[in-house]
Amino acid sequence: MKEINWFPGHMAKSRRELLSSLTRADLILEVCDARLPSSSRHPDLDKLFRKKAVWTILGKADLADPSCTEKWLRQAATKDMVWLALNILSYNDLMDLKRRLLDYNQQYIFIARQKGKKVSPLRIVVVGIPNSGKSTLINRLIGRKSARTSNKPGVTRKLAWIRGGTDFEVLDTPGILPPRLDTFEMKRNLAATGAIPDDILPIEEVSFALFRQLLIDYPDLIEARFGIGIKSKNTFALSVEESWELFQQAALKRNCLASGGQPDLPRFFNLFIQEFRSGKIGRISLEWP
Ligand SMILES: Nc1nc2c(ncn2[C@@H]2O[C@H](COP(=O)(O)OP(=O)(O)OP(=O)(O)O)[C@@H](O)[C@H]2O)c(=O)[nH]1
Ligand SMILES: [Mg+2]
Incomplete structure (x- = not known):
């Protein structure tokens, strides 16, 4: 995969601004993507957040495989880390988070009073990779549309207290994304979920690589959604050629047709990614603990 500029100037600038505003934070909410709890965490953040309370939110949990999410939560619990899986769009999930925050605030007020300090509103800093749902979470938390949201990455450009x-x-x-993305899987996963803008990545590579991975991890979902038959399931033995053959069959089944009855691959590359992102293929996780 060609090298992509993941770390545009504005990200470097926001990272610096973020560092200075962290000193004012009482609590940090790190919003990750439940489908990739590892790649969607910023590797520096543990260092940046030292001495601060951090809650890690696994957002878009409605799109992730619940059994996988459960494993991540159990692992975090053994390390005494606060990890919460949420569908940020769900009223009940947000109310649950709000209750936890109010409860946390009560403790915070109590401690402040004990120390004879002035009680001020709890200052929460929301951070995470692009498109993970940070602004949506904030709007829902405060009950009004203050922050701009969209299903594209890179929408929020400035730090703003609300x-x-x-x-x-x-x-x-x-x-913000890490300045370096080391593995191909990491790039593919962040691209597949929409953390990296579509116009700077080779969608053919991402789409087909994702398809291959799902043939191995979720063959039944692929069979059901695209009406194809997969002979060897749950095995790495599936060759690139066989996978490519299945990809073309899936394109034809979904009426992605070019002239001469050939599959319209450019259309299917897109369609496949869109169906994955919107959860139409099923609840899928790309990283396991
Ligand atoms: N299915 C689902 N979609 C979600 C969830 N949370 C957010 N979204 C959607 O994800 C998209 C991105 O949301 P934003 O709130 O703009 O994300 P952001 O993290 O602020 O993005 P940037 O400002 O670009 O970094 C929107 O289309 C939201 O509706 C969730 O839990 N589940
Ligand atoms: Mg935003």
């Missing part, structure tokens, strides 16, 4: 009643002040931050 007042949420008397209880909270929330800082929305632009999504």
Whole structure:
């Protein structure tokens, strides 16, 4: 896969600004993607957040494989880390988070009073990779549409404190990615879920690589969604040629037709990624603990 500029200037700038605003934070909410809890975490963040309370939110949990998410949560619990899986669009999930925050705030107020300090709203800094749902989470938390959201990465460009009643002040931050993405899987996963803008990545590579991975990990879902038969399931023995053959069959089954009855691959590359992103293929996780 060709080298891509993942770390545009504005990301470097936001990272610097983020560092300085962290000193004002009482609590950090790190919004990751439940489908890739490893690649969607920023490798520096543990260092940046030292001495701060951090809750890791696995957002888009409605799109991830619940059995996989459960494993990640269990692993985090053994390390005494606060990890919460949420469908950020769900009212109940958000109410649950809000209750936890209010409860946390009560403790915080109590400690402040004990120390004779002035009680101010809990300052929450929301960070994470692009497109993980940070601004959506903030809007839903404070109950109004203050931050701009979209299903494209890189929408929030500036850090902005938003007042949420008397209880909270929330800082929305632009999504940041690690300056270096080491493995092909990491790049593929971040591209497949939409953390990296579509116009700077070779969609053919991402789409076919994702298809191959799902043939191995979720063959029944692929069979059901695209009406194809997979002979050797759950095995790495499936060759590239066989996978390519299945990819073309799937394209034809979904009426992606070019002239001469050939599969319209450019259309199917896109369609496949879109169906994965919107959860139409099923609830799928790309990384396991
Ligand atoms: N299915 C699902 N979609 C979600 C969830 N959370 C957010 N989204 C969608 O994800 C997209 C991105 O949301 P934003 O809130 O703009 O993401 P962001 O992290 O602020 O993105 P940047 O500002 O670009 O870094 C939107 O289309 C949301 O509706 C979730 O839990 N489940
Ligand atoms: Mg945003």
